[in-house]
Amino acid sequence: MLSLEGKQLGNYDVIRRIRVGGMGAVYEGRQRTAFDRRVAIKVILGDYAKDKDMRRRFAREARTIARLHHPHILPLIEFGDEQGILYLVMPFIDGGTLTSYLRRSLPDLGEVSAMYQQLLDAVEYAHENGLIHRDIKSSNVLLELRRNAAPYVYLADFGLVRTMRQNDPSQAGKPIPLEQVPGTPHYMAPEQTRGIVTPLTDIYALGVLLFQMLTGELPYNDPDDVRVIQKHLYDPIPSPCEHDASIPPELGDVVRIAMAKRAEDRYQSVADLRAAFMDAMEGPDETLIERIEPAAPMRSSTILPGSRKTYPLRSEDLAKPLSMPVVVRKSGHLNQSGPSPVVQEWQERPRVTGENTTMRMRPRITEDPLTLRRRKRRLPFQLWFLLILLVTTILLALLIVPRALGVSIFPASVPIIGASPVATVYITAQSQDLQDKYLLTASQQVKMPDPTTHSIPSHTIKGAVDSTTTVPATGIKTTPAVQAHGTIELTNTSNADVQIPANLDLKSATGVHFLVLQGQTLAPHQSASAAVVAIAGGAIGNIAAHALDGTCCANNAVSVKNSLPFIGGIDAQSTHVVQQSDLDAVQNAQSGKLQQQIIQQIQKQLSGDELIAGTPAFDTQVSSSLAVNDAGDQVQVTVKIVGTASVYNRALVEQLAGQILQQKADQTLGQHYHVFIRPAITSAPTVAQVKDGVIYLNVSIKGTWIYTLSQQQMSRWIDPIKGGSVAAAQAYLKSQPGISSVSIHLPFGTSQLPTNADNIKIQLTQQ
Structure with a gap:
């Protein structure tokens, strides 16, 4: 791993490595532009520093931390790239993990x-x-x-x-x-x-x-x-x-x-x-009692800070409070003549869950021993009480009685001596909430957000996967049986003509029947050949030579002989062939899984606030090792799916909707109002439809505008209200444009605003 000690990353000097992990390391550094402030620098090194996905993830971490503002989340100081090395800079926390x-x-x-x-x-x-x-x-x-x-x-x-x-x-x-x-x-x-x-x-x-x-x-x-x-x-x-x-x-x-x-x-x-x-x-009610006891040697049951000890509770102890052993924390040099240790007792109502109940407690350990001091001589308590009561009575008489009688020792606008003379006027400006819904479009043809056309840019992301599966061919193809055929030689051995009829049935020695296809007449002692076919189809008709030798016709006057074997007989056969349903079944089984893989591929390519609009469009292609109706027991089916997703940026949606809402605010509220709460989307944008590459989005956005009150404008209100009553001042201020409410805090002991304008402060408050 590349060592960065002694090197410089941007405005930071790398001092030492604090921790190293599988993908990078954390270093202690010094920030040059902040008087060498200690910082923690997180980097990715090695092959991960060149990996696009890792760099994208590292940048996403920086963006995430940057938008989080919480006292217990470690904040981001800076994110940078120094000669290909990405780094995050955060405050250095020296307490460790x-x-x-x-x-x-x-x-x-x-x-x-x-x-x-x-x-x-x-x-x-x-x-x-x-x-x-x-x-x-x-x-x-x-x-x-x-x-x-x-x-x-x-x-x-x-x-x-x-x-x-x-x-x-x-x-x-x-x-x-x-x-x-x-x-x-x-x-x-x-x-x-x-x-x-x-x-x-x-x-x-x-x-x-x-x-x-x-x-x-x-x-x-x-x-x-x-x-x-x-x-x-x-x-x-x-x-x-x-x-x-x-x-x-x-x-x-x-x-x-x-x-x-x-x-x-x-x-x-x-x-x-x-x-x-x-x-x-x-938990249960517990009482912690501190008392002072004479110093004593430490017992073997002394509890050290950070340790926990078990104390058995006996049945005879149930009638009395439970107390912890003496707890002593060292403070300076402890000796026999030193101050007495603080002893702590933990009292609670015992609970019994069995015969040998064990109770364990965490005693609070006092930081320092209690030191006894001599008390100084003080005035008796009764005398102090009488003095305080007398002073209080005099003050109340001076303050309350004149007011009750309608007279005043001081002018109504003059505060009591010692009180602040400043009157504070709290002004709350008028605010208006604006909320609206807009139909926005996102298109690849748009380069920048356009409030006029309500459109933002979009782009497409593609993903492709394929899967090959071998399945049995389920189609059946049957081939009928084929009849055997051959030629016989017929010889008329008689002295008279013999008629050989067509379809003459001849039977072999094995019991197979054959038909003479064409009839004819044989003259005495004449020979002729005739075509013969087996009556039944199949290989059974394939007989050997001379298997039909014999006689027939006219009292067996004709001799029959097959000099050659009969051939061509084939039995009926059934074979497996590929059907279209075989391919469709594989496609249906694989499509859902492959589409999910494509969605995951596309999501990995998303950056920042990008979102997929609706469902990606899928193009499915199916190919096979055998064509439909081809014979075979098995077939390999490949399903390839290409997915295309339309993608838009949520931040751009919020930005554009905010601009449109600002235009509405300018038209309806006027130029005196400015944004108080930045317009934000109240719920996730919904995709109305995706048509011809254009995304239609329904967006609801809300913001708050507040009336602009300048310090110069508010300072002009002081002269008209000085020296007046609270009611008159409130009536005057509420009549001014843009005022929602007025609250006035007078100096103690006064009923009117000060006559000196310098003693009147007007502050603008938020609702």
């Missing part, structure tokens, strides 16, 4: 709760933005360590993020080879191993992560990734309570439901998971 944190120490339940809630917030935000992380794991959780507080959590690595789309066949999932499944086996939901990815896939990974944070171990662990996946699919869900009895059973139930084998049995949203987690964290 959750993986390394769990190796060092096991967090207590308070830390688990704080960190897990931060992680839930990040995943919920991603889901609300239509994103599935697909690779939630401890090494993708970065921690920023803080003093006297739980670590601050960042969710990182959106390289495998998946966009949630309606009617997405690939999201519904079909089985794919194990080596092609994206994600990490130890955190992979059962359906994810089969290529099915939904938001509930992340819920499962969050359940695995909660188990790991509670126990320091993974629920399913094995050196063989295939074995790990089998455990996720078939093994019972382990309970963290089996590893540590101090973990509340309610948390074990949260892990069990989050890691349910079937997605429908899990929490259906991050909000549901958070609610269950918070309920589980409340």
Whole structure:
């Protein structure tokens, strides 16, 4: 792998490599343009740096992070390309990953709760933005360590993020080879191993992560990734309570439901998971008591920070509160003359689940020992109370009584001494929501979005697959039997003419009958030949020479002889032939699967916000090794499908619809209004039809416009309202164009606005 230490990538100096993976590495760097700020630089190296799909995926990760703005998602500083090396720049988090944190120490339940809630917030935000992380794991959780507080959590690595789309066949999932499944086996939901990815896939990974944070171990662990996946699919869900009895059973139930084998049995949203987690964290009522005891030698049962200890509960202890052993955390030099250690007792109502019940608790460890100080002499409490009561009474008399009597010590516009003299006027500008539906077209003939024609560019993406299958030929062709034929020699041995009739039936020694085809008359002692054919078809008529030798006719006066064998007899035969239905059956069986493969091919070619319009058009061609009606027992059938999809860009749809809605705002609202909430599509565009290469899209878009109020304009309102009453000022301000509401906060103790214009501030607020 190419080493980048000491090199420069854009505005960044590469210092050292932090982590290396199968596709690239993460380096620590310094940002030259930000006073050498520490940053983390993620790069792809080796053959992956030249792979188009990998580069496209890396750029997609950058785009995804750039549009996410959440305090617990690691933000993107910059995305660049330096001499073919793509890199992402993010803040450097020196606390490391959750993986390394769990190796060092096991967090207590308070830390688990704080960190897990931060992680839930990040995943919920991603889901609300239509994103599935697909690779939630401890090494993708970065921690920023803080003093006297739980670590601050960042969710990182959106390289495998998946966009949630309606009617997405690939999201519904079909089985794919194990080596092609994206994600990490130890955190992979059962359906994810089969290529099915939904938001509930992340819920499962969050359940695995909660188990790991509670126990320091993974629920399913094995050196063989295939074995790990089998455990996720078939093994019972382990309970963290089996590893540590101090973990509340309610948390074990949260892990069990989050890691349910079937997605429908899990929490259906991050909000549901958070609610269950918070309920589980409340647990039974517990009381933590701190008291001071004389210093004593540390016992063997002393609990060290980060450790957990088991305490057996005996039956005789049920009548008294349960107390923990002495807990001491070192602070400076501890000796016999030092301050007394803080002792903690954990009291709760014991629960008995058996004769030998074992209870495990996580004691809170006090950071520093309690130091005793001498109290200074103070005034008696009764004297303090009387002084405070007297001062309060005098102030109330000065403030309330004159007002109640209609008199004032000070002018109505003068505040009480010590109070701020500034009156603040809060103005809310008028706003208007605009929403409309538009029919847009997307065509390859359009180069740029055009609000006039309501059109945007589109293009086509093609995919092609083929499949060859060998199937039996199901047609039957029958060939009829063929009669054997031959020639016989007839000799008249008598002294009189003999008539040989046509269709004379002659029988061979084997019982086969033959017919003389043509009759004739034989003179005395004359010989002649005659054509003969077997009555029955088939090879049975193929007789040997002299098989018909004998006599016939006129008292056997004619001798019959076949000097040559009879030939040509063929038995009836049935053979298999190819039928059109054989080819159609293969086409019907393969088309659906091949079309899904083409859709997946096309989806891999999509970039950014591109979407497929409707269903791709498929062109199917079928060829075979034998033609229809050709004889054969089997035939090879090849089905080839070419798919063409019309593709449009969702961002361009929103951009064009926003421009059209802006034109409407200019016409209906006027020039004094400006965009307050940028127009956005309220629901996914629907494809009305795709005809002749043109896509027709129905789009609903909504935005908010607000009246423009300049600071100069608002400053002109101060003189007319100064020194006046609140009601008069509100009436005047509400009469101004573009004002929705007015709220006035006067200085304490006044009933009118200040007479000095400098003491009146007008602020514009949002609704």
